[in-house]
Amino acid sequence: MRKVISFMMLSAALAACTQEKQNEISRSIQNWTGTDGVLDVYAGDTLVKRFIKIDKLSTAQGTDDSKPRPYRYGYGVVDENQNFKVDDGEKKVYFEFSDYSTSYVFYENYKN
Incomplete structure (x- = not known):
């Protein structure tokens, strides 16, 4: 009870x-x-980059004013062949992208 x-x-x-x-x-x-996030980055209708094994995306904060900045960042593995798996030679990297110039989709990896 x-x-x-x-x-x-x-x-x-x-x-x-x-x-x-x-x-x-x-x-x-x-x-x-924990999550197994995927970030797909597009140029128009074309998928140009995929990052996998992302724990989270963060919004940048100003150092002095703590206000949100117009970009996101995180850490993930560059999925060069876009197969949703970490293959030989694919490395974990830091990435960031602007709210103004990038189309992206962030989602949980349902392929594994």
Whole structure:
């Protein structure tokens, strides 16, 4: 019974949160449990780069003002042959991309 009451209280607290706060809580749980993210970068309709094995994408923050900057960054393996697997010679790299110039899709790897 105690678990049911605790769950109900947690559910009520989450329901009272704003959508942004719920997303933040979800991301923190996901960061803790880990993900196998994929980032596809497009130039028009053409897939030009794929990164795999990404834990998370982060929004850059200003050093002095802590305001969000218009780019995202992360770490992932460059999937040169775009087969969703880490092959020989494919390395983990740091990457960043601008909100202004890049079309991208970030999703969980469902291929593995």
